[in-house]
């Protein structure tokens with residue numbers, strides 16, 4: 001059975017979100033082209049893209065919902081599931097493999113008491129793995145939100161995490 | 166070591182302190198002289214001729230001659246896209262250029278756009294390069310403030326807008342047609358060729374996609390002429406290349422070096438050799454999608470042709486050492502896992518073939534392989550040759566596997582149970 005969704009306030013984008021989207025619009029030719037940017041803008045405020053956010057974007061940009069659904073699931077930086085306040089990602093690509101990223105991964109999983117892909121109980125951290133971050137000469141690499149940490153050693157992981165606790 | 170423009174056309178402005186160079190300093194070091202010269206002294210066709218004669222080859226991995234790529238674009242209303250979506254594991258040169266020398270890249274974009282007569286250029290930057298994003302935005306704004314970008318650059322009748330676009334994270338965006346799709350807001354699936362982007366690319370207009378390093382080379386070629394540029398190199402390929410070594414070496418990093426320097430010089434003089442207690446088992450010349458080479462290949466000059474003759478590709482030129490303590494099966498599992506995760510899923514051989522390989526490698530890792538497994542791997546490698554899949558992702562993914570089986574078959578055999 002189809003779910004009936006009533007319009008409510010949350011079904012619209014906030015003024016701030018709209019302002020941000022309008023600000024980047026000039027770079028692109030049409031509304032389809034700004035869809036990825038819009039997803040990123042909305043995600044910045046809501047941390048993840050829920051179905052409701054998706055509908056709101058689709059309504060604002062006047063593009064099909066399934067089109068948005070398709071691209072939002074394709075790109076790795078768009079989260080379609082709730083994530084914690086801080087997203088931690090470690091690089092698991094092959095130079096970091098040679099540099100033993102697994103030690104970092106283990107320490108992270110142990111201190112946060114979660115597995116990769118999960119969120120801590122207090123919704124503070126989500127742990128993900130990521131593709132090469134272009135810092136292979138300084139691996140292993142850790143990225144928390146928009147901060148990059150290079151040459152990470154297990155001993156320092158806790159200190160780094162403390163900044164976000 | 167002192168570096169001069171004559172030996173380091175890309176990085177000489179950085180000198181000792183490796184701080185990003187912004188407009189004031191860039192102008193002090195003869196910045197934008199190349200762009201000025203190009204726009205005021207040459208016609209677009211003359212510039213294309215100079216680049217052709219300079220022998221500059223694309224630095225993104227494929228090594229296609231840049232001048233020829235430009236001359237394929239005929240129509241006036243074209244787009245230029247700078248491919249800064251650097252996601253190949255083992256590659257970190259573009260990040261270095263983007264973060265430290267944003268103006269050099271922008272100058273290259275201005276010259277290239279003038280040569281192609283495009284009105285609009287995009288920089289497609291990957292989303293995770295936060296500092297690069299900040300620095301490029303800053304650099305573009307500096308230029309807009311000084312009216313050196315936008316309408317009538319250098320009092321000529323050439324106008325150009327440069328836009329920075331950040332990606333949303335997908336390896337395949339590095340493929341030029343997938344990149345165009347992504348810029349149009351679509352899923353980053355590669356497009357069917359023909360039509361090639363040179364006739365129908367972004368929004369159906371002719372489009373040229375160039376790598377960051379390629380474009381950063383343009384200003385000094387225009388400023389100093391193609392003869393000068395050709396003489397820098399030690400081999401038949403002209404110019405310098407950002408090269409580096411990573412893995413278990415004493416001083417991993419990236420340096421600008423003339424093409425044709427040997428891998429051993431690079432390893433010993435710049436990367437300061439392998440860490441104590443390790444020895445070299447194999448090395449990859451340029452990123453995860455190239456074939457393994459051995460110890461004996463270290464004396465090869467690092468240029469497009471020599472590496473190709475040895476059975477690999479120069480790729481991005483950033484080599485990785487695989488030390489003797491690493492198990493090849495486990496390493497390959499990591500590499501293939503990455504490639505299968507990043508397959509765009511458009512065509513069946515790649516979408517299904519790569520996970521299949523991962524499955525077999527997992528069995529081999531657990532020492533539960535079947536007798537036929539190595540043959541199966543070889544067969545899949547043959548099935549995913551260039552031309553048999555939609556784009557070059559799958560063949561690239563299999564390059565390390567194929568060569569690993571060739572050189573280290575015994576390690577794969579160890580994972581098999583014989584009954």
Ligand code: SF4
Pocket residue numbers: 337355507508509510511512513515516554555556557558559
């Ligand atoms: S080879 Fe792989 S990445 Fe390329 S189009 Fe096919 S599925 Fe997509």
Ligand code: FES
Pocket residue numbers: 091092093094095096097131132133134135136139141254255256
């Ligand atoms: S492989 Fe980890 S940053 Fe490149």
